[in-house]
Amino acid sequence: MLRLSRFATAAASSKSLARASKQAAKRAPHPAVAKESTAPPVATVVAPSDASRVGTSMSFIARNLNSHTHAAEIAADSAALEEHGRAAPEDSHDPQIHTGLNGAQHHDHRSAGKLNFDASKAGLQQVDKDYVEQVIQEASKGTAFYLKEQRLEETRRRKAEELQEKAKSFDSIGTFEMQRIKAMVDTMVHELEATRDLQRRYIHIDMDMFYAAVEEKKTPSLRDKPFGVGSQQMLSTTNYIARQYGVRSGMPGFIGKKLCPDLIIVPNDFPAYQREAARVHSIASRYDAQFVSVGLDELTMDVTKYLQEFPAVSASDIAHDFRDEVFLKTQLTSSGGIGPTSILAKIASNVNKPNGQHEITLLTREDVMDYMRDIPLRKIPGIGYAQEMILGALQIHTCGGLLEHKYLLAYLFREKTLAHYLSVGLGLAETFSQRRHHTRQSVGKETSFSEPLPSPEALTRLFRKLLEQCHVRCVRDHLQPRKMTLVLKYRTYDTEQFSVSLPYHTNDLKVWLEASQKLLEPHLLHYAELRLIGVRLLRFTDADDDHGDIITSSHNALTGASTEARNRVENEDMHMDADSPGLRAEDAAAAAEQADADEVPPTQFPATHKRKIPVSKFLTDPKITMARPADPAAAAKTLKSARRRVKSSKRKIPRKK
Incomplete structure (x- = not known):
């Protein structure tokens, strides 16, 4: 009965999207949908749960x-480059020609990452x-967004050229x-093979256009209209009607x-x-208490133990x-994928999307190798545009190419990247299930705003x-950092x-x-x-380690404002977390794209005068600060005592080399 109810709702949604698609096609002076395509619009494909x-x-x-x-991948890339050259900026109409590892020449039109359409x-x-x-080229040309992407592309191009030059010396080592x-x-291959276990079963769940779906739930009138969630600077997601025009996440709203x-x-x-993600997570915890949430809209469950029970x-x-x-x-x-590893489950979740599921059944190592051989690199989580471009310069476009050129990759990249x-x-x-057991490398939080901040006080x-x-x-997880990093993104996209x-x-x-300070x-x-x-x-360092109690903080030292912050953060997903699954140091561009997608509404601040005030006043003035120690004298005494213990411990505990 439940599935029939969802089927009926999905079918109704499908019809409404179909009507909206026809209306949208009439409104659009230059529709982005290919004329030669005879297939129905994707937005109408809203299948029931057993769509497969x-x-x-x-x-x-x-x-x-x-x-x-x-070969098809290389040909497609070449065709895209040639076509993109006709829309290239004025200062790059003369393409540069580079020679790949196999002697083939390809054109470089200096087209930037987000200026390409994925x-x-x-x-x-x-x-x-x-x-x-x-x-995209015409709308963004000359803007801060365009200039930033051009600078990033130039950096990637130089990196690719350096690797190409180094690769030429590989045969002569x-x-x-x-x-x-x-x-x-x-x-390394032998050690990786030792971890292969095709008996495990992972399920990856990907909520369909999650932010947009929640907005449709809040405002049903949006269901038949093209809309995106985010701001003029960046869209977090779009509904399927907007996608028919080519409007997608990670694209500036303008x-x-x-x-x-x-x-x-x-x-x-x-x-x-x-709130909606918390409801989904509560269901997942029944199947896998240690499920991994990949952002608010995705999660991976290892259901092997559940299937055994x-x-x-x-x-x-x-x-x-x-x-x-x-x-x-x-x-x-939501869409689901099932596979013997979380990476295969993630790939499977995209097969019958939206509102469907797919299972990848691979019984032997040879089955896995055959399946992975021709998968484009961009379909692999953690490999974004930057890595795709660099590997493409080495004529590596598929997962199979990574093994074919494994010795060359060992010569060019660090061991971690090679692994x-x-x-x-x-x-x-x-x-993701392996990553969740790793020691946390960082804790971070960030927020963006559509309108400029009104004052330095607001920034503080x-x-x-x-x-x-x-x-x-950090207090909840007993973590004690030694380094603090400030992240700033400007309206110039720097x-x-x-x-x-x-x-x-x-x-x-x-x-x-x-x-x-x-x-x-x-x-x-x-x-501003x-x-x-x-x-x-x-x-x-872990506060529960042998020497981790050198410095600890007490929640009693925080005021009610900080207590409220603690309650607010308990179920809050981090916007920026360096050890989140899928975010890798080797793909800074992909991480930046994800951060760009995490736009939040404009923050409201009271109007203040733009005057220069010492930063120490911002952090101590009771009219400005959000929380102060309940007893400053006691807090100072505790801190002084703690520092004495630190000095004493340094004499007893040898420093790690």
Whole structure:
């Protein structure tokens, strides 16, 4: 009965989207949908939970996963580059020609990452890519967004050229060095193979256009209209009607308006998204108490143990029941993927999207290798545009290419990066369930704002708020950082990071505030130029370790404001967390794209005079600060005593080398 109810609702939604699609096609002067396409609009494909059985026109995604050959991928890239050259900026009409490893020449038109159109997301496959890229170029040319992407692209291009130049010397390295490289790579492959376990079952759940679906739930009149969630600077997501015009997440709202003049931009409502995500997470915890949440809209469950306890149930049944219950409790649809590893489950979740599920059944190592061989690198979580471009310069476009050139990769990249590439090629990419047991490397929080901040005081209050939320998490998890990093993103789309070392490992909020003065003061006068501010704490020691009790902070030292922050953060998903699954240091561009997508509504601040005030006053004035020690004298005495213990411990505990 539950599935029939969801089928009926989905069918009704499908009809409304179909009507909206026809209206949108009439409104659009230059529709982005390819004229030669005879398939129905993707927005009409809203299948029931067992869509994989009744069939869906989106099954071509599955065919794409298996039919893309290495040669076809290279040809597609070349064609895209040639077409993109016609819309290139004026100063780059003369393409540079580079020679790849196999002697083939390819053109470099200096096209920037976000100025290219990635049509791999659900609902975009039938969009006219050439037309969309032309509009993106024309709409963004000369803007801060365009200039920033050009600078990033130039950096990537230089990196690719350096690797190409270094790769030319690979065949001429000495015999001893070649033997060393081969021995290292073969050992790493052997160790990775030892972890292969095809008996495990993972389920990856991806909520369909999550932010947009929540907004439709709040405002049903949006269902038949093209809209995106975010701001003029960046869209977090779009509904399927907007995607027919080529408007997608990670795209500035002003470009979306050029593609679809009727586009409605709805501000983000993170509290609403967090409430809906909490309902989904409560269901997941019944199947896997240690499920991993990948942002608010995705999660991965290892259901191996659950299947052992209930042998009459299959992984497919669990995925069906899970999605049915999610729909019953939230009226939101989701897509599911099932596989022997979390990476394969993630890939499978995109096959019958939206509102469907797919299971990848691979019984042997050879099955896995055959399946992974022709999958494009961009479909692998953690490999973004930057890595795709660099590897493409080495003529590596698919997962199989990573193994084919494994010795070359060992020569060019660090061991950590090499291990990731090998695991991807073997179908053993590090799973989210493995990552969740790793020691946390950082705790961070960031927020963005559509309108400029009104004053330096507003910037300080906002930074203090973020710092308090990080403090709550560090105290809760018994983490004591030694380093603090300030993250600033400007309206020119430039990003800067500044770090300062704490005097010792501590989660004492007062010590953090003292250190934050060094970070914040030089940037207070630039408050109006910012669009995002963030803070990150790193280099942890566990407060439960043998020497971790040198410095600890007490929740009793916080006022009610900080207590409120603690309650607020308990179920709050971090916008910026360096050890979140899928975010890797080797792909800074992909992380930046994700951070750009995490736009929040404009923060409301009281009007204040733009005067220069010492930063120490911002952090201590009772009219400005958000929280102060309940007893300053007692807090100072405790801090003084703690510092004495630190000095004493340094004499007893040898420093680690």
